[in-house]
Amino acid sequence: MSTLSYETELDKVLKGDNICHDLPVSQLVERALDKKEGILTSTGALRATTGKYTGRSPQDKYIVEEGSVKEKINWGSVNQPISKEVFENLYKKVLGYLQSKDEVFVSKNFAGADKGYRLPIRVVNEYAWHNLFARQLFIRPSKEELASHVAEFTVISAPGFKANPMVDGTKSETFIIISFEKRTVLIGGTEYAGEIKKSIFSIMNYLLPERNVLSMHCSANVGDEGDVALFFGLSGTGKTTLSADPSRHLIGDDEHGWSHTGVFNIEGGCYAKCINLSEEKEPQIYNAIRFGSVLENVALDESRKPDYDDTSLTENTRAAYPLELIPNSMIPSVAGHPNTIIFLTADAFGVLPPISRLTKEQAMYHFLSGYTSKLAGTERGITSPEATFSTCFGAPFLPLPAYRYAEMLGEKINQHNAQVFLVNTGWSGGEYGVGKRMNLAYTRAMVQAALLGELNSVETIVDPIFGLNIPARCPGVPDEVLQPKETWADKEAYDVKAKDLAGKFQENFKKFANVSDEILNAGPTV
DSSP: HHHHHHHHOOOHHHHHTTTEOOOOOOHHHHHHHHHHHHOOOSSOOOOETTOOOSSOOOEEEEEOTTTTTTTTTTTTSSSEEEEEHHHHHHHHHHHHHHHHHEEEEEEEEOOOOTTTTOOOOEEESSSSSHHHHHHHHBBBOOHHHHHOOOOOOEEEETTOOOOOOHHHHHHHHHHHHEETTTTEEEEOOOOOOOHHHHHHHHHHHHHHHHTTEEEEEEEEOOOTTTTOOOOOOOOTHHHHHHHHOTSSEEESEEEEEOOOOOOEEEEEEEEEETTTOOOOTHHHHHHOTTOEEEEEEEETTTTEEEEEEESOOOOOEEEEGGGSSTTOOOSSEEEEEEEEEEEEOTTSSSOOOSEEEEEEHHHHHHHHEEEEETTTTTTOOSSSSSEEEEEOOOOEEEEEEHHHHHHHHHHHHHHTOOOEEEOOOOSSSSTTTHHHHHHHHHHHHHHHHHHHTTTSSSSSETTTTTTTEESSTTTTBOHHHSGGGOOSSSSHHHHHHHHHHHHHHHHTTTOOSOOOHHHHSSOOOO
């Protein structure tokens, strides 16, 4: 089937009487309430639940094996190939399914705040609340832009349509399929809204490097003097929390591009993890959750007040809201080249320093490693902390070989003389269950010192196992906190745990056989 026939078939469906085009936020909320897709909370936000799928389904994500991309994609467990025939069959079935619905919701948006690199997209949803989610998370066109908007990629999400693996060639009832030639994402069998957001991110991670733009899974902010900071990290490490700084302007909380002119947000909203959210610790995020925002799988009390400490539905509770609800946000979310880059990790073993200064080679090593910890209780079967490595801090969303992104980062660090730091927002004084989570006030003080350049020339102490340069002093932080071993009562237990984690780093890094000796030797030694 040609691209033209796909467009004609979809356009025909989207001309139906059941199609609701570009509804404003208020009407999408009304439709979601009428359809009992969610309820209004005491804050005015819409709360929806997503059933058994409360997170992404990586085993059900595919890329169509097409001639134009076949030699470029890094095929494997992350980028699973699927045939054109399977995609075409499901595509026709999903379109037929949507035609049978009373209402289908369509919105036109953009991905990429820099107009030189933005991607016009269209999102087609079975659910009104999903369309509201997409409207708030992507970049909303002006009236003039809407009139001339021509989508270059379409996301079609039909959670109520479930695949039959025996007939449809999938692994389960759920599927997330990207076709680069047909410029289409097909989603079915899951109500988790994050699949919509992350499918577009995966597409941008393919398209932007082709234009010599580094796509990044990071948050970003900028100071009054134009100094830009990037915060890389996996879910739960503090990307959103640390970038929402009242003294700086938020560029974005999760996805960015770095071009020859500077950094730009790929999105127009934030998708914050809100487990244990409090107004005291994270006032900007807390106060952004109001009418127009979407809460996903958050428990409510009798008065419909969100209970952010309740994990009865999932630990992966989420809040989606437009960027402009954060005070001091940067609109449009475009800025210059980064001065400071921070890699965030939540080390549940309690052995990594709370902050360390990285050489360019160490930066490349830790970028490729993408380390953090999974905690006991967060996934079935995990009874103690587990080390997890996600290349470039975003492996599930990288269609191209990892080293492509790492090389681009290294080049940009060189070109713009960016200072790179590794910050551990995890445990201190012992591993999870023994020590305590790093004091957020201390982490903020360390990040602030890094952003102000106060750690660039301070005396450092080299960690004997990880080889990291640990600042001997940092304003607002007790000296002993900076040296992880000093916070442990049992020093021998620290050595055992540190060597164990170092070995895990080395074992994981064996898959990067093509890196230089300088990068390889920048990792821990045992």
